[in-house]
Amino acid sequence: MIEVNELTKRYGGTTAVKDLSFTVRPGRVTGFLGPNGAGKSTTLRLLIGLNRPTGGTATIDGRPFRDLPRGLRHVGALLDAHDIHGGRTARAHLSALARSNGLPGSRVDHVLDEVGLAAAARRRIGGFSLGMKQRLGIATALLGDPPVLLFDEPINGLDPEGVLWVRGLFRRLAAEGRTVFVSSHLMSEMENTADDLVVIGRGQLIAAESVTEFAARGTRSNVTVRTPDPAALTDLLTAEGADVTTRPPAGDLLVVTGLGATRIGEVAHQHRIRINELTTGSASLEEAFMELTADSVEYGTGDPR
Incomplete structure (x- = not known):
């Protein structure tokens, strides 16, 4: 289990993480x-002892990482797939880590195969693609067969099969x-x-809850509308202040945000537009994330900085 309690990290006059508390079970x-610059990478580095906190604690099963002997047996981490010696072979890299952590050599072959x-x-390693480096980083995290695993953007560079x-x-x-x-940003x-x-x-906590609970906090619910006259209905709903997108391939399916199902039905009825389907849905995870982190974006689109 990971426990972060009132964790704070300052770099000079910049506070990267502030009074952060959460538990990972x-x-x-x-x-x-979190948005770029939110403090995610700093938090992960604090968890595995690469940086020292200015205040608060970050523990693995009740102990700071630096107090855990032969760390790979307790925690496996992939933080940067590029942070590796390119002149070594994959086997040599993993073998050195296995020896330094008292792990049997058989673990090297096992994780390479996995x-x-x-x-x-x-x-x-210098000739590896990004996807291969990501796989090697994951192998490194798995090497000690640890109970706790940390991954920072592990899917970058992987093909669909790898994902x-x-x-x-x-x-x-x-x-x-x-x-x-x-x-992850995905x-x-x-x-x-x-x-x-x-x-x-x-650097501060916005939410710590299930995916379902977080998505439900988004207020921009959507309504799916199927109609034989999508162009006319789109114009009418847009005039009402709604955002309307057309979903391919048929083009008769509209996704409407900013206007409730009742009002959509009224508008269609008033203008004699037939509706074949009208379904209300909740906000997606992406929509909830964008809405709930809007005030925390450091460098948004069009930011002159």
Whole structure:
């Protein structure tokens, strides 16, 4: 289990993390979300002892990472797939880590096979693609068979098969009772993979709850409308202040936000436009995230800085 309590980190006059508290429990995949500059990477670095906190605590199963002997047996982490010696082979890299953590050499072959790099074990890492480096980073995290795993943007550079593999891997690790903490900007992946979310902005906690609960906090619900006259209805609903998008391939399906189903039905009836389907839905995870973190975005689109 991961426990963060009143965690604060300052760099000179800049506060990267401020009074941050949350818990990541075993047996679940927990997504770690926030806009750029929110303090996610700093928090992960504080968790594994790469930085020291200005205040508060960050512990793994009740202890700071620096107090855990042979750390890879307790925590596996992928923070930066590029932060690795390019002149070494994948096998040499993992073998050195295994020896320094008192792990059997058989673990090297096991994790290389698990991440799909067995055939590339003797290739130099400098020639690896980003996707291969991500797989090697995941292998490194799994090397000590740890109960706690941290991943920072693990899907970057992976092809569709790799994304599906990682999604299944995280679910399996959680099903084994491990604590899986994943930082990502990909809302679709969090929606498909995570059970819980920790969301921060400007170094402070915004939410710590299930994916379903967080998505339900978004106020911009949508209404799906199917009509044989989508162009005319779009013009009418836009005039009412709604946002309307057309969903392919048929083009007769509209997704409307900013206007309720009752009003949509009234407008269609007044103008004799037939409606074949009218369904109210909740805000997506992405919509809820954009809405609830709007005040925490440091560099938004069009920002002159």
